[in-house]
Amino acid sequence: MCLAVxxxxxxxxxxxGTRMAxxxxxxVVKEVxxxxxxxxxxxxxxxxxxxxxxxxxxxxxxxxxxxxxxELGMLQEEFGDPWEQATHADGGDGDLAGEVRR
Numbered sequence: 001m002c003l004a005v006x007x008x009x010x011x012x013x014x015x016x017g018t019r020m021a022x023x024x025x026x027x028v029v030k031e032v033x034x035x036x037x038x039x040x041x042x043x044x045x046x047x048x049x050x051x052x053x054x055x056x057x058x059x060x061x062x063x064x065x066x067x068x069x070x071e072l073g074m075l076q077e078e079f080g081d082p083w084e085q086a087t088h089a090d091g092g093d094g095d096l097a098g099e100v101r102r
Contacts, residue, residue, distance in 0.1 A: 003074060004049040006062035007032070009042050023048060026066040 007023035012034065014020075019034040023046070030051070034040050037053045045062040046053040057065075 003069070004047045004054065005069065006045055006057050006065050007048050008045050008059075008062065009040055012040070012042060021053065023053070026070060 005025050007025040007030075009021045010024050010029065011022040012019060019038050021032045021034050021040065023030055023032045025048070030048075032046075032048050033052050035052065037046055037056065040046055040053055040056065045057040045059055047055045047057055
């Protein structure tokens with residue numbers, strides 16, 4: 001599943017003509033493209049989907065949403081290690097989920 005996740009802008013820079021931001025998603029930091037919100041500034045919050053900042057968000061709404069996602073385990077699902085997630089999805093025995101056993 002791909003979520004639109006709120007994040008706080010930590011830094012902004014121009015990279016080869018494209019404005020990019022370093023964004024904190026409740027402890028997970030990722031690079032985000034600012035093409036849709038070119039005037040977003042350090043300290044502001046935005047909803048981010050597939051690496052693009054799409055909409056500004058106030059701090060309170062961002063914090064509440066991040067807390068809810070964390071409670072539901074959705075941040076780990078969105079940003080966690082896919083190999084670790086696959087191990088947990090199959091019961092942790094090392095077989096891939098859905099693999100046919102012979």
